[in-house]
Amino acid sequence: MNVKNVYIAYTNCITPLGFDVDSNVQAIANGVSGIRLQENSTLMTAPFYAGVIDSDKLNTAFAALSDAKATRLEKMMVLALDPIIKKSGVELNAKTALILSTTKGNITVLNENAVPVPDAYLHQLAQNIVDFFGFTTQPIVVSNACVSGIMAVSVAKRLVQAGLYDNVFVISGDEVSEFVLSGFNSFQAMSDVPCKPYSANRKGVTLGEAAAAALVTINNSEAKAKIAGDGSINDANHISGPSRTGEGLVRSIESAFNEAGVTAQNIDYISAHGTATPFNDEMEAVAFNRLGLNEVPVNSLKGYYGHTLGASGLLETVIGLESMARNKVFASMGYDEPGVSQPINVLAANLDTPVNCFLKTASGFGGCNTAVVFQKVNNGR
Amino acid sequence: MEALKQELKEKIINILNLEDVQIEDVNDNDALFGDGLGLDSIDALELIVMMDKDYGIKLADPKEGKAIFQSIETMAKYISENRTK
Amino acid sequence: MADKYYITQHCSIEGSRISFNGAEFFIAPDTAFADFAKQAYRHAGIDYPKFFKMDNLSKLSFLAADLLLKDTVPDGGNNTALLFANAASSLDTDVKYNDSIIDKENYFPSPAVFVYTLPNICMGEISIKHKLYTENSFFVFEAFNPEFFANYAAILLDTNKAETVLCGWVEFFKDEYKAFVYEVAKEGSLEHTAKNIQTLYLS
Structure with a gap:
């Protein structure tokens, strides 16, 4: 097709x-x-x-x-x-x-x-x-x-x-x-x-x-990025508690990667959900590790905005697109010492680095997860 | 104490919508969470609200609840020692 | 759309009556929803104590979906997407929750009620019961929208995001309710068109 x-x-x-x-x-x-x-x-x-x-x-x-x-x-x-x-x-x-x-x-x-x-x-x-x-x-x-x-x-x-x-x-x-x-x-x-x-x-x-x-x-002339792949897959685990295995998030990211034709190595930056509840952040760390995304620079923008609920996914995408255009990823505000059981590369400070492809993820009540892969076009502008 | 335990069993069945559980099914030392009554994290939060509303006990830290909500026995003991209403 | 898809089974719940594939499955005339839901649960032979903790919208959605999914094996391998929508979102439970925070002298917001103040929770309940690690999305429209269901279900199937799709219009507000849930598959006899969806919805 x-x-x-x-x-x-x-x-x-x-x-x-x-x-x-x-x-x-x-x-x-x-x-x-x-x-x-x-x-x-x-x-x-x-x-x-x-x-x-x-x-x-x-x-x-x-x-x-x-x-x-x-x-x-x-x-x-x-x-x-x-x-x-x-x-x-x-x-x-x-x-x-x-x-x-x-x-x-x-x-x-x-x-x-x-x-x-x-x-x-x-x-x-x-x-x-x-x-x-x-x-x-x-x-x-x-x-x-x-x-x-x-x-x-x-x-x-x-x-x-x-x-x-x-x-x-x-x-x-x-x-x-x-x-x-x-x-x-x-x-x-x-x-x-x-x-x-x-x-x-x-x-x-x-x-x-x-x-x-x-x-x-559909028009690429003023585009910042191509929406290359996406998935929204349920945890099938609990209506308020995130899955301990990150299953739904893992499958959502896999679905997005397959469609976009990318692997973990192609991802320059993850704009994650990071609500700062003990279980959510832990679940994300588990999921990112399962997918080999543990070394990719990751942040949560909740430290700047708080959790803006139904706005957060798009707001954080808007900022993520700016990171892509400026080749600059931002410190995950509020992060001091590692607090998840599996290592992830949380941004402790702003970092100038090429961002050609980034992953946005979110998770929520009802066991829902969404992952979307964005690929830079027109130098992000 | 016996009356309080009976009251707690009724309340738990009622508040947590344990439709198929009868009062006589719940033993004083049965585990409320996990394999026992199979309560979950939302039930635990709901019990925290009940402690506040009905007995005037505020549990700020949900982790505290773990020991208190072990069984009807442990709940009744904690409530009788700490209730303000 | 490149391919044709088919409606393979459907279920309606309205006015204390459940119909499944056009035949009456259960009826309890003049019964309020809480009692009706309990009776329907027993009639269907479901054994799932968590059902009684759900809010009305979830109970309604769960009952309809359970009929359609009763033959599927909950082993995590079933790729049935959930595509649900309604007009009132979670407003029935929103009002109930809001009532609990109006009186400042008697202020005990309930976490067990709050968690249901999101319409997609009903899909979470269905996913948990049937172990559906699948695409879930909840939409809100002013009225039943057969074109959207036809289009979006086809997208999920065209793009191989799902093998089958459970489409559901699940509306609950102040004891007025209607659920219309149907399954879309790649093979069958009744074509999945807006017109056919509308006909079944009204039947």
């Missing part, structure tokens, strides 16, 4: 570190984290660490664009998507789709209403975004726990490859809410210090919020 190449082109992100890709990369390169101690009793009674976007800054940026009524999350998503729709010049016709990924969407509207309002539905959130920009096709929502953001990229690539669309805009976003804070807290999974992925001193998750956007396209 003649398989079409599919590319990822324009990207953007709205995070506590900045409202465009350059400001985010600048901050990360300088070792700046978006995680702060939050004292907001409407979210949690005790102070907690999280990566939270300044609402005033968000409202100001949105007001400069539109006076439409929008929820906080919708503002984040619109601001992430707007510049890349404009820059790309892609027509929003029958061959252009929107894929939206999120875990909890506008869950905060539940607080205000005993009966869920339409906005609590994820398809309504997607419809609001579609209506704002004037997409003419029905939106597709991916809601697959913490792999949602990277799975959305994989789904977009598959739909374009099958010829159903020429262009798919992917928008991913989630908010820090009382809902998720209390939930992760009930799981005893929250760290009382900013998270420290892969460290022996890690104490759990720090939550964060962000929106990220990208264009997945």
Whole structure:
């Protein structure tokens, strides 16, 4: 079969570190984290660490664009998507789709209403975004726990490859809410210090919020990378505990490698999940070792953003693509001493190194895993 | 103590939705996790919530739970010594 | 699409009734879902205590999938992908969880409820029971979307990401529910087209 190449082109992100890709990369390169101690009793009674976007800054940026009524999350998503729709010049016709990924969407509207309002539905959130920009096709929502953001990229690539669309805009976003804070807290999974992925001193998750956007396209002229292979395979082990053997992640990576026609030796960098829970980080280390990926430079960007749930996979891909374009991989913030049972090459400092091919992985509740291989084109730009 | 053990058995069956388990099936020294009642990590977290809600006992460290949640016997002992409600 | 695929079996659960390949499998008129699910579980002869810990969406999905997968051997070698979707995501459990954090004087969020506030958990439950180390993805649409199922299942099969696909529309909100789960394979007699999917969904 003649398989079409599919590319990822324009990207953007709205995070506590900045409202465009350059400001985010600048901050990360300088070792700046978006995680702060939050004292907001409407979210949690005790102070907690999280990566939270300044609402005033968000409202100001949105007001400069539109006076439409929008929820906080919708503002984040619109601001992430707007510049890349404009820059790309892609027509929003029958061959252009929107894929939206999120875990909890506008869950905060539940607080205000005993009966869920339409906005609590994820398809309504997607419809609001579609209506704002004037997409003419029905939106597709991916809601697959913490792999949602990277799975959305994989789904977009598959739909374009099958010829159903020429262009798919992917928008991913989630908010820090009382809902998720209390939930992760009930799981005893929250760290009382900013998270420290892969460290022996890690104490759990720090939550964060962000929106990220990208264009997945058949057109290679403005592409940063080819989406060369992908897989999303379940652990079949436990609904909240990661597999001790990393089975689902191993199989997801193998599936992506087979499709891309690459082996562990071709991978220059892994942008991993690294939530900083004891079991997740350990599971990843086991999986990477099983695949001979233990010497590949790896980081988790959770130390800069916290865990941004349904946004994380795409946000971390956006930064990974910058690493590829700049041939510079970033320190895994919060990492000090090795804290997993099998050796992996966690980046303790920024490193200038050629990145022609990188692997993005994520894992989440429900035993889900996603792996995607990106190969540089057009020098990453 | 006997009343507390009985109460714990009822609660555990109820809260953890152990549909096919009867109170008389649970012995005081049976292992709650692993081969015994087959409880898992989410059940353990749910027991931590129960300790707080019903007995006013806060277990900050889930590792503490391991010893306490060994059996009905160990749970009852810990609760009777530490309960605040 | 290069190849034709076929719907090999299907199951619907709605209004206290389960039908399997067009025939009535189980019915318990005027029964609320919790009781209905328990009765259906017993009727199907399932022995899986974890079932009773699941939320409504997972129970619904599990019951339907179990009928379709009952003859498969759970040895980890089965490459049946799960392609599920609905309109309400996990909103039924979201509301339940949210109710537990509204009263600040009585604030005991439940981890066992929270874990089900993600729609894909139901696929995790099915994967665990049947040892499916396979492609899983959960989508949300305003309404049943036969074109998407037809297209995406074909992609999974065309690209050899899966040998067969279990497609499921699994909707649960406030005791209103409908599950329509069917299997797509490379051989069979009823072609896997949006029109045929829609006809079975409505039947």
